[in-house]
Amino acid sequence: MSLRPQPFEPVPEDTARVARAAFPKGNPYLILRDQLGMIFQDEDFMALFPVCGQPSLPPWRLALVTILQFRETLADRQAAEAVRARIDWKYLLGLELSDPGFDFSVLSEFRDRLLAGSAEELLLAKLLERCRALGLLSARGQQRTDSTHVLAAIRVLNRVELVAETLRAALNELAAVAPAWLQALVPPEWYARYGRRIEDARLPREPAKREAYAQTVGEDGFALLAMVEAAEAPPDLRTLPSLAALRRTWHRHYERTSDDGAGDREPPGSRVRLRPNRDLPPAAEGIESPYDPEARYRHKRDTQWTGYMVHVSETCEPTAPHLLTHVHTTTAAVHEAQCTALIHQALRAKDLPPSEHLVDAAYIDAELLVHSSTEHGITLRGPARPNPNWQAKVVGAYTLADFTVDWEHQEVHCPQGKAATSWAERVDATGRAYIQVRFHRQDCRACGARAFCTQAPQAPRTLTLHPQAEFEALQAARAWYRNAEGQKCYQRRAGVEGTLSQGIRAFGLRYARYRGLLKTHLQHVATAAAMNVDRIVAWLDERPRAKTRTSRFAALAPACGIPEDAPSL
Numbered sequence: 001m002s003l004r005p006q007p008f009e010p011v012p013e014d015t016a017r018v019a020r021a022a023f024p025k026g027n028p029y030l031i032l033r034d035q036l037g038m039i040f041q042d043e044d045f046m047a048l049f050p051v052c053g054q055p056s057l058p059p060w061r062l063a064l065v066t067i068l069q070f071r072e073t074l075a076d077r078q079a080a081e082a083v084r085a086r087i088d089w090k091y092l093l094g095l096e097l098s099d100p101g102f103d104f105s106v107l108s109e110f111r112d113r114l115l116a117g118s119a120e121e122l123l124l125a126k127l128l129e130r131c132r133a134l135g136l137l138s139a140r141g142q143q144r145t146d147s148t149h150v151l152a153a154i155r156v157l158n159r160v161e162l163v164a165e166t167l168r169a170a171l172n173e174l175a176a177v178a179p180a181w182l183q184a185l186v187p188p189e190w191y192a193r194y195g196r197r198i199e200d201a202r203l204p205r206e207p208a209k210r211e212a213y214a215q216t217v218g219e220d221g222f223a224l225l226a227m228v229e230a231a232e233a234p235p236d237l238r239t240l241p242s243l244a245a246l247r248r249t250w251h252r253h254y255e256r257t258s259d260d261g262a263g264d265r266e267p268p269g270s271r272v273r274l275r276p277n278r279d280l281p282p283a284a285e286g287i288e289s290p291y292d293p294e295a296r297y298r299h300k301r302d303t304q305w306t307g308y309m310v311h312v313s314e315t316c317e318p319t320a321p322h323l324l325t326h327v328h329t330t331t332a333a334v335h336e337a338q339c340t341a342l343i344h345q346a347l348r349a350k351d352l353p354p355s356e357h358l359v360d361a362a363y364i365d366a367e368l369l370v371h372s373s374t375e376h377g378i379t380l381r382g383p384a385r386p387n388p389n390w391q392a393k394v395v396g397a398y399t400l401a402d403f404t405v406d407w408e409h410q411e412v413h414c415p416q417g418k419a420a421t422s423w424a425e426r427v428d429a430t431g432r433a434y435i436q437v438r439f440h441r442q443d444c445r446a447c448g449a450r451a452f453c454t455q456a457p458q459a460p461r462t463l464t465l466h467p468q469a470e471f472e473a474l475q476a477a478r479a480w481y482r483n484a485e486g487q488k489c490y491q492r493r494a495g496v497e498g499t500l501s502q503g504i505r506a507f508g509l510r511y512a513r514y515r516g517l518l519k520t521h522l523q524h525v526a527t528a529a530a531m532n533v534d535r536i537v538a539w540l541d542e543r544p545r546a547k548t549r550t551s552r553f554a555a556l557a558p559a560c561g562i563p564e565d566a567p568s569l
Helices: 013-022 028-036 042-048 060-071 076-085 087-093 105-116 122-133 159-177 179-183 189-194 209-231 235-241 240-253 338-351 365-378 443-445 470-481 484-507 519-539
Strands: 142-151 254-255 270-274 296-300 304-313 324-331 356-358 378-379 404-406 410-414 420-427 433-439 463-464
Touching: 028 087, 028 378, 028 519, 042 105, 042 122, 060 076, 060 235, 060 519, 076 087, 105 519, 122 324, 122 519, 142 179, 142 484, 159 179, 159 189, 159 235, 159 240, 159 304, 189 209, 189 296, 209 235, 209 240, 209 254, 209 270, 209 338, 235 240, 235 338, 240 254, 240 433, 254 420, 296 338, 304 338, 304 484, 304 519, 324 519, 356 484, 365 378, 378 470, 378 484, 410 420, 433 443, 470 484, 484 519
Parallel strands: 142 356, 356 378
Antiparallel strands: 142 304, 254 270, 296 304, 304 324, 404 410, 420 433, 433 463
C-alpha cells in the first residue's frame, strides 16, 4: 500500500442535504465537522506508507473512524458497517451517500501501521493541535492526573495452570513453525497432556498429586528447552516469543535440586521442584499468561488485578473545556511515582506543560518536587506522603518539623536547644543522596523530653534529611497543602476521578481490548481522543458541565448530615 495524499474536500451536497434533514437539531459529528474542520491530513501519516504500491484508503479518514469506534465502543466489523450505513458518519468523513465503505480488516491494518511507525500518539496530538488553533486549549494552565487499573485480555491462571499452559503455548507455536522436527522428538504422552487447553482438563486436587503433576510439567518444560537448545535444532526456534516466555516462567517457578544438594547444577539424578510461594521473585519479574507476557500482577490496597495501569492527564481551567492532554500506559507493576517525570516530559514535548500539576500522594516525592520545578517549570501540587515514623502518630512527639536546620553551617538544633554533634552526607543503595544527623549521647540521655523524641534505650536521636533543595521543597509542599488556600485549590484534582469514571463506564477504559503494552496504549490514546470529541462537542454546543449526581434518597438526608457513628455495611 502506498499513500497518495488527497485534498480536503467539502461534504458532498447530497450527503449534507440528507444529514441536515435527518438531524435538524444537530448531531455531534455534524458539529465536529462544521466547527473543527480537518483534524487529520494525509501528510501526517506519510512516514507509515511505502513510496510504491497500490493506493491506500485516505489515512485521515481511517484515523477518524478509529476514534469514532472507540467513542461508541464498536468492534472493527461494526465500525466498518457504520461507515456504510450511517449518515452522520458519512457527513463527518465527507463521503457520498452511495459510498460502499471498506472491509473491516483495513482498521486493524491501520492500527498495525500506527504501532510499527510509533505514530499512535497522532490520534490525540492532532486533535489537540486543532483545539489549540481554535483557542480551546492553551499551555501553562492547571492540569490534573490520576490513574486506574486495566484488566488484561487474558484468563487469570493459578500457578499450576500457568506453567502447563505456557508449555502448551510453546508447543503450539513450535508445531506451526517446525512441525516435522517437533513430531520426531516429543514423547507420545505429551499429546494427551498438552493437546487441549489446561483449563479444560481436570487437574489433581490432592496436594501430593498436584505437586507431582507440577513436577512432571517442569521436567517436560526443561526437556523441551533442551531440545530447542540442541545443536541439531533449527536455530530460529530459540528466538520464538513463546520459548522466551517458557524460559522466564520456568526460571521463576522452578528450581533444580539433586540428591547431593548441589543446587542448580544438573548432575545425573537431578530433580525438578516447584518453588514455594515465599521463594518466588517479585511479581514484576513474572509472566502471568503466555498469551500476554507483558501483563503483570499487582495488589494495591483492596484491589488485585493482572494487567496494566493507565495514567490520564487533563486540563482543569474553569473557563475552557476540560480536555485530556496525555495518557501514559504501564504494566501494573510500575508505581505511580515512576511515571511523574515521564508524564512531564511528554507534556513538554507536546508544548502543553502545566504551570501547576494537581496529583495525589502516589505521584509525589521530594526529588520529583525539585526535578519538576527545575527541569520543566511545573509545580507539583498535592499531599506529600505521610511521615511513617512513630513520632508523627503521637501527639506532642518531636517530628522532623520540630528541629531547626541551619544549612549554611550544617547544624541542627533539637526542640530543647541542643545541637547535633555529627552531620554526614551519604548515598543509599539506590544512589540517592541523604544526610544523617546524630545528637550527643549525653545530651539525649539527660533530656527530660526523651520519651517524646526517641524510643531507643541508650542510643541518641538520629535524623535522616533530604538534600537542602529537596528538604525545603518537601516542607513547602506540606505547608501549602495544610493551608486553606491550598486545600481549596486541591479540590480541583477530584474532577479527574470523574474523568476516569466516564472512561470506565462509557468508553471501556477498564478492559484491554488487545494484548500487549503497545496495543493497550494505542487503545488508551484512541479512547482519550474519543472522550475529547465528546467534550469538544458539548463545549461548542454550550452544554454546561454536569455536577456530581445525588440520588433521590441521598437528597432527603437532613441538613446536619449522617452521624459519624452510623453503622455501614
